[in-house]
Amino acid sequence: MxxxxxxxxxxxxxxxxxxxxxxxxxxxPLWNQAGGSEERPFLKFEAENISNYTALLLSRDGGTLYVGAREALFALSSNLSFLPGREYQELLWSADAERKQQCSFKGKDPQRDCQNYIKILLPLSSSRLITCGTGAFSPVCTYINVENFTLARNRKGNVLLEDGKGRCPFDPNFKSTALVVDGELYTGTVSSFQGNDPAISRSQSLRPTKTESSLNWLQDPAFVASAYIPESLGSLQGDDDKIYFFFRETGQEFEFFENTIVSRIARICKGDEGGERVLQQRWTSFLKAQLLCSRPDDGFPFNVLQDVFTLSPSPQDWRDTLFYGVFTSQWHRGATEGSAVCVFTMNDVQRVFSGLYKEVNRETQQWYTVTHPVPTPRPGACITNSARERKINSSLQLPDRVLNFLKDHFLMDGQVRSHLLLLQPQARYQRMAVHRVPGLHHTYDVLFLGTGDGRLHKAVSVGPRVHIIEELQIFSSGQPVQNLLLDTHRGLLYAASHSGVVQVPVANCSLYRSCGDCLLARDPYCAWSGSSCKPVSLYQPELAARPWIQDIEGANAKDLCSISPVMGRSFVPTAEKPCEQVQFQPNTVNTLPCPLLSNLATRLWLLNGAPVNASASCHVLPTGDLLLVGSQQLGEFQCWSLEEGFQQLVASYCPEVAEDRVADQTDGDASVPVVISTSRVSAPAGGQASLGADKSYxxxxxxxxxxxxxxxxxxxxxxxxxHRDSMKVFLKQGECASVHPKTCPVVLPPETRPLNGLGPPSAPLDHRGYQALSDSPPGARVFSESEKRPLSIQDSVVEVSPVCPRPRVRLGSEIRDSVV
Structure with missing residues (x-):
């Protein structure tokens, strides 16, 4: 049983x-179309024996894309370099042999670590670029001449190299950020070989400044982004421009069983020159605060910041700046890991940096809110008109009491709260780019999100939520999207990964072939012109025959496209597509595909105008395909797409048994129906069913x-x-029978078994008083004191083992087990 x-x-x-x-x-199929298909094409650039494409920079005119990879830099033409037979400029920049030898000597992998990974590629002026690389765990920087795309050289003809420590990380896996403001380089990275000395610094300047490492202003940070905000424009207080850094680090203010990761925003003033006596060549305006992104219903935190995109309408409208952030959670790992997209406003950021400070109790190491008055001018603030009235025109003139207060009060008490836009449990977002697009009626923010498995999500922010428009697989599943760069003037998006760089159009309106598809996509780049879906940029009201249609908020395709309401149970819609003739082999299992352009749509299968009911011969698969067993039910099968009150016919089939068409095929008819001879057919990503393709299992x-x-x-x-116990007994009996065929050991009760439970010793034991009768040498002997003691016969016990015929003698406590 x-x-x-x-x-x-x-x-x-x-x-x-x-x-x-x-x-x-x-x-x-993916949500919409697979990348690289005819409906959604993109172009890819990859060079031979080059990998790790990480740094992207677009020229001012948008005609040239500069790319930094492992030991190589490229200048790509946005029009020609991504086409077959491409033309591009390549600049090899590898670490020298001495650096690689030292890297290998320090225990690093020669093939993986001891290479020059380009991490910084920024415009220093109109004619020069600055680039920095890891240099085989010895960071180095140099310059590139834009005119001929060559490395800058000194008078001796050697490449002009500078020390990159404090600008570029040693380890290519470490995150860092950099930007150039007025010819000065601001970076956030680690400045030591072990990676334990993080710093936010300014170089390429006559006033080099950095954070003070001894004050623990940064706790093992991972920098993800930086932004320059010209807050001096239109400021009534005479404020200074600021540079913001976004990173994640270990939060010391939280006490848990494990280290808690906290997302941060840090701020420094562009005019900061350090202190005169206190904080010399150190930031006097460094402040940091927590970025909070959580679920509104239960407050679950997404505390691991992955990327930040700064969206500013114009320099004059810097107050309307939005910070879009991509977050994950340290408590979501593995297959259940998800992502969240939150947005922060400039007003919320300024409110927190103008609020209360935190301080730490050095005895208990606990953080508290500072409620007592603080020194003036306000610690961490830029030089404003109020400070100038006190004759403080530079940070060098700040009082010592202000700087000493700042040394221990660099953390703000408030949290920069956000608005949760998107919660995605099925993808891990790593990179982000945002484009503000003017639609027919309103302006919308379109989000481009790169995932850890090589996918690209395109979404639109509609009020308090985000609608995902499409998904593209631009890289293989094992390659995360490492960088995103938008060309807003040409309508192109560049994505970088380990294997290459991809150029993707921000939209392809021709993908939507009906009014319903065009409106339901909610793509701000597209609108329905009356005959086709076209880019909004081509709309000219004075030349259009009729107004174009676009509805991003409601997607009311039912009314705007003059489509009848959703069908009732007795309503039979009118088919617009001709019935496709297909043939079945007799007594086979077949499928009819129904590819949908949108994952938000649902399918409705009809047989001769009536809904298909599940039966033994007809069943709808989880993929949406219709499974037909045999040929009991034949007729006209229609698959309808239903979404937001809009319906449209996707596919129409008229299956027939192949035996009934043999006579007709011999007449030489040119239109031969498709023969389905496979047991299961899945619709490919292109949207057209491969009805004759066989599937191998x-x-x-x-x-x-x-x-x-x-x-x-x-x-x-x-x-x-x-049955392990029975096997043990069986094996013991077999062993006994093989050694002593005639005698079998009898298991004695516990009280009659020898105290040690063992047989005779295999080797003589070294006991005092042990005498083997057969081994006694002839002649006189000298006996020891223990051997002279008389044997107590009453204390001795003679035992005979059934396995071993020799007797054993136990002689009390003085003389232990003996064999006589």
Whole structure:
């Protein structure tokens, strides 16, 4: 009975696994169109033997894209370099042999670590670029002449190199950020080989300044982005421009069982020159605050900042700046890891930096809110008109009491709260770019989100929520999107990864072939012109025959496209597509595909105008395809798409049995129907069903064979483990029979068994008083004191083992086990 139940359970498990692989592990279409298809094309650049494309920079005119990779830099033409037979400029910049040798000597991998990874590529002036690389764990910087795309050289003709410590990280895996403001380089990175000395610094300047490492202003940070905000424009207080840094670090103000990661925003003033006596060549305006992104319903925090994009309408409108952030959670890992997109306003940031400070109790190491008055001018503030009235025109003139207060009060008490736009449990976002797009009626923010598995999500912010427009697979699943760069003038998006750089148009309105698809996509780049879906940039009201249609907020395709309401149960819609003639082989299992452009739409299958009911011969698969078994039900099958009250016919099939058409095919008719001869068909990403493509289940067969072998081994191990006691007894009896065929050991009761439970010793034991009668040498002997003691016959016990015929003598406590 046990074997029957076990075998039946094992059979059920194998059947479930087989169906899982058959229906759910097969490749399915993406949300919209696969990248690189005819409907959604993109172009890719990759050079031979070059990898790790990380740094991207666009020229001012947008005609040239500068790319930094591992030991190479490229100047790509946005029009020609991404086409077949491309033309581009390449500049090799590898670490010298001495640096690589020292890197290898320090224990780093020669092939992976001891290379020059380009981390910084920024415009220093109109004619020069500055670039920095890891230099085989010895950071180095140099300059590039824009005119001929060559490395700058000194008078001797050697490449002009500068020390990159404090500008570029040592380890290529470390995150860093950099930007150039008025010819000065601001960076956030680590400045030591071990990576334990983080710093926010300013170089390429006559006033180099950095954070003070001894004050623990930064706690193992990972810098993700930086931004320059010209807050001096239109400031009534005479404020200074500011540079903001975004990073994540270990939060010392929180006490948990494990280190808590906290997302931060730090601020420094552009005119900061350090202190005169206190904080010399150190920031006197460094302040940091927490960025809070959490679920509004339960407050679950997304505390790991991945990327930040700063969206500023114009320098004069800097008060309307928005900071879009991508967050994950340190408590979401593995397959359940998700992402969140939050937006922060400039007003919220300024309010926190103008609020209360935090201070730490050095005895208890706990942080408290500072409620007592603070020195004036306000610590951490830029030089404003109020400070100038006190004759303080520079940070060098700040009082010592203000700087000493700032040394221990660099953390703000308030939190910069955000508005949660998107919660995505099925993707890990790593990079982000935002484009403000003018639509027909309003302006919208379009988000481009790069995932950790090579996908690109395009979404639009509509009021308090975000609608995902489409998804593109631009890199292989094992390659995360490492960088995103927008060319807003040409309508292009550049994405970088390990294998290359991809150029993607921000929109392809021709993808939406009907009014309903055009409106339901909610793509701000597109609008319905009356005959096709076209880019909004081409709309000219005075030349248009009729007003174009666009509805991003409501997507009311039912009314705007003059479509009738959603059908009732007795309503039979009018088909607009001709019925496709398909043939079935008799007594086979076939599928009719129904590809949908939108994942938000639902399918409705009709047979001769009536909804299809699940039966033994007709069933709708989880993929949306219609499964037909045999040829009991034939007629006109229609698949309708339903979304937001809008309906449209996707596919129409008229299947016939192949035997009924043999006579017609011999007449030489030119229109030969498609023959379906496979047991299951999945719609490809392109949207057109490959009705005649055969599917191989060789992988599934191998998987099932492997699972069967493992199941059998598991069953054998289980049986052996369950009957292990019986096997032990059986093995003992077999061993006894082989050694002593005529005698079998009798298991004695515990009170009659020897105290040590063992047989005779295999080797003589070194005991005092031990005498082996057969080993006594002839002649006189000198006996020891213990040997002279008389043997107590009453204390001795003679035992005979049934296995060993020789007797054993136990002689009290003085003389232990002996064999006589």
């Amino acid at each position: 046990f074997f029957f139940r076990f075998g039946f359970s094992l059979l059920l498990i194998l059947m479930f696994i087989f169906h899982y692989f058959l229906f759910f592990m097969s490749p399915h 060789w992988k599934e067969f191998l998987v099932m064979c492997t699972l069967f072998v493992l199941a059998v081994l598991f069953a054998l191990l289980f049986l052996l483990y369950r």
